[in-house]
Amino acid sequence: xxxxxxxxxxxxxxxxxxxxxxxxxxxxxxxxxxxxxxxxxxxxxxxxxxxxxxxxxxxxxxxxxxxxxxxxxxxxxxxxxxxxxxxxxxxxxxxxxxxxxxxxxxxxxxxxxxxxxxxxxxxxxxxxxxxxxxxxxxxxxxxxxxxxxxxxxxxxxxxxxxxxxxxxxxxxxxxxxxxxxxxxxxxxxxxxxxxxxxxxxxxxxxxxxxxxxxxxxxxxxxxxxxxxxxxxxxxxxxxxxxxxxxxxxxxxxxxxxxxxxxxxxxxxxxxxxxxxxxxxxxxxxxxxxxxx
Numbered sequence: 702x703x704x705x706x707x708x709x710x711x712x713x714x715x716x717x718x719x720x721x722x723x724x725x726x727x728x729x730x731x732x733x734x735x736x737x738x739x740x741x742x743x744x745x746x747x748x749x750x751x752x753x754x755x756x757x758x759x760x761x762x763x764x765x766x767x768x769x770x771x772x773x774x775x776x777x778x779x780x781x782x783x784x785x786x787x788x789x790x791x792x793x794x795x796x797x798x799x800x801x802x803x804x805x806x807x808x809x810x811x812x813x814x815x816x817x818x819x820x821x822x823x824x825x826x827x828x829x830x831x832x833x834x835x836x837x838x839x840x841x842x843x844x845x846x847x848x849x850x851x852x853x854x855x856x857x858x859x860x861x862x863x864x865x866x867x868x869x870x871x872x873x874x875x876x877x878x879x880x881x882x883x884x885x886x887x888x889x890x891x892x893x894x895x896x897x898x899x900x901x902x903x904x905x906x907x908x909x910x911x912x913x914x915x916x917x918x919x920x921x922x923x924x925x926x927x928x929x930x931x932x933x934x935x936x937x938x939x940x941x942x943x944x945x946x947x948x949x950x951x952x953x954x955x956x957x958x959x960x961x962x963x964x965x966x967x968x969x970x971x972x973x974x975x976x977x978x979x980x981x982x983x984x985x986x987x988x989x990x991x992x993x
Contacts, residue, residue, distance in 0.1 A: 736758065775788075
């Protein structure tokens with residue numbers, strides 16, 4: 702009874718083993734390549750259960766998902782022969798597992814090296830046609846697009862498809878950073894000097910305009926003052942004439958008083974005249990008329 706059970710158990714094990722060696726499953730997240738004595742038989746399996754011949758066929762599985770490869774601190778020369786340090790990454794996936802096996806022997810690291818070499822050559826070609834400023838600031842997206850086109854053209858030979866190529870970092874090397882900083886200082890100094898010169902020129906223009914306006918204003922003020930003075934003198938002459946016409950004696954008295962005030966009106970004024978001078982004529986007449 703025990704031996705019979707053992708035989709049954711061995712038979713079940715053999716059947717299970719035969720089934721496992723005969724059937725295999727393909728997941729939707731993987732590629733499967735079947736070989737017959739080292740030669741590729743089939744590589745386009747759909748997800749599900751499939752058959753193989755035990756001890757004749759063997760299978761190899763490759764991932765059917767997006768893979769990422771990063772490269773850091775690669776040095777490239779620009780058109781100005783300046784070194785730039787570049788970090789970039791590549792996203793890719795296997796699209797032809799049979800070709801992938803033939804070109805890279807199914808080795809992911811080897812495939813990434815081949816792919817990285819393609820991208821490096823593309824970056825080198827693009828950087829060599831541009832200046833540092835164009836690479837760092839203006840044309841990075843154009844460079845990445847061109848690298849992606851290059852990768853799309855060459856990657857099928859590896860049985861893969863490049864999904865994206867992105868530059869994560871572009872930095873100047875130490876020697877380039879120093880020269881760029883010096884050039885930026887010179888450029889900023891030139892711009893500052895130009896702005897100062899333009900400011901001084903504008904200040905001179907404003908000062909000249911202000912002086913011209915001041916001269917015009919003073920001339921107009923002097924003209925108006927002279928006009929008003931002339932009008933005042935004319936009015937005074939008219940008043941004097943009316944006064945003389947109405948009372949000549951009072952007009953003569955007023956003129957004499959005005960002359961005295963202008964001549965000896967100050968506290969320290971000294972006037973030396975002869976007593977019989979015409980200047981004192983009116984006073985003498987008044988004093989003579991006042992004496993009996």
